[in-house]
Amino acid sequence: MPIVTAKEILIEAADGKYAVGAFNITNLIQMEAVVEAAIDKKAPLIIQTSVAPSKFLGRDVLVAIYKTLAESAPIPICLHLDHCQEVEYCKQCADAGYTNIMIDASKQNFEENIRQTKEVADYCHAIEGISVEGELGTVSGVEDQVKVAEDETALANPTQAVEFVKMTGIDIFAPAIGTAHGVYKTKNPKVDFERLGKINQLINSDGIKTPLVIHGGTGLPEDYVKRLVDMGGAKFNVSTDLKYTLIDTTYNYITENRDQYNPGKVDSAVKDAIRKLIGKWIDMLGCAGKT
Ligand code: 13P
Numbered sequence: 617m618p619i620v621t622a623k624e625i626l627i628e629a630a631d632g633k634y635a636v637g638a639f640n641i642t643n644l645i646q647m648e649a650v651v652e653a654a655i656d657k658k659a660p661l662i663i664q665t666s667v668a669p670s671k672f673l674g675r676d677v678l679v680a681i682y683k684t685l686a687e688s689a690p691i692p693i694c695l696h697l698d699h700c701q702e703v704e705y706c707k708q709c710a711d712a713g714y715t716n717i718m719i720d721a722s723k724q725n726f727e728e729n730i731r732q733t734k735e736v737a738d739y740c741h742a743i744e745g746i747s748v749e750g751e752l753g754t755v756s757g758v759e760d761q762v763k764v765a766e767d768e769t770a771l772a773n774p775t776q777a778v779e780f781v782k783m784t785g786i787d788i789f790a791p792a793i794g795t796a797h798g799v800y801k802t803k804n805p806k807v808d809f810e811r812l813g814k815i816n817q818l819i820n821s822d823g824i825k826t827p828l829v830i831h832g833g834t835g836l837p838e839d840y841v842k843r844l845v846d847m848g849g850a851k852f853n854v855s856t857d858l859k860y861t862l863i864d865t866t867y868n869y870i871t872e873n874r875d876q877y878n879p880g881k882v883d884s885a886v887k888d889a890i891r892k893l894i895g896k897w898i899d900m901l902g903c904a905g906k907t
Pocket residue numbers: 640698699759796797798799830831832833834853854855856857
């Protein structure tokens with residue numbers, strides 16, 4: 617299929633009350649695994665790279681592989697740059713061919729967050745085929761180079777959220793509502809569902825204009841995930857789960873087959889494990905069969 621922006625698939629998701637999985641990958645095996653899992657499930661897909669893997673693998677290389685995989689897949693696939701705190705790198709990835717860019721200026725004050733987010737949104741919108749995600753409030757935990765301590769966490773203010781979306785011109789919006797990057801330390805994390813519902817109502821009650829993003833997917837109980845989707849979450853970010861699956865599967869395979877020197881078999885084991893993981897997420901998000 618032709619490549620797509622996140623906005624295109626997320627408007628449909630928000631309308632249909634399901635969420636699209638946005639999975640952070642760090643290498644080609646993971647990228648192929650998430651694509652294969654989404655094809656198996658006939659689900660729309662967002663592939664994400666945070667800034668470190670994007671720089672390490674090279675944005676042009678990533679875009680070339682993305683385009684090859686996406687154009688031959690029978691499902692819509694978007695390539696998203698996740699939590700980029702540098703305006704210039706957002707622009708470089710937009711130029712390279714990413715189809716969704718997240719400028720994360722959420723650690724700045726409100727005015728500066730608006731200024732940087734608007735600058736990236738204006739730049740991307742001048743190029744065809746790119747949508748933009750912005751964040752208000754801060755999501756605690758660690759995602760790549762973005763680190764927010766628990767006592768620095770600030771939830772998004774609903775009134776400011778409306779102003780932020782209006783002033784920046786973003787296409788999709790990530791309000792901080794208490795979810796966190798990494799592994800949750802408690803069984804029942806404190807997530808402010810009502811805040812999400814209120815923000816969704818203020819922004820999208822006359823028809824979906826700006827689909828909402830949930831960060832910090834890993835470790836959320838299934839009933840939380842379903843409730844967040846129900847309250848307006850249309851893009852659901854999952855990263856740590858993929859990292860753990862990659863490392864644990866590699867470690868276990870090598871430990872059990874210490875006398876083997878066959879990298880292809882390690883890769884296959886990782887690919888299978890990631891495919892299974894993504895299949896479960898797609899089912900939980902309700903997006904299987906939505907293409
Ligand atoms: P987790 O690592 O908690 O799954 O969060 C992913 C995320 O929100 C990426 O932006």
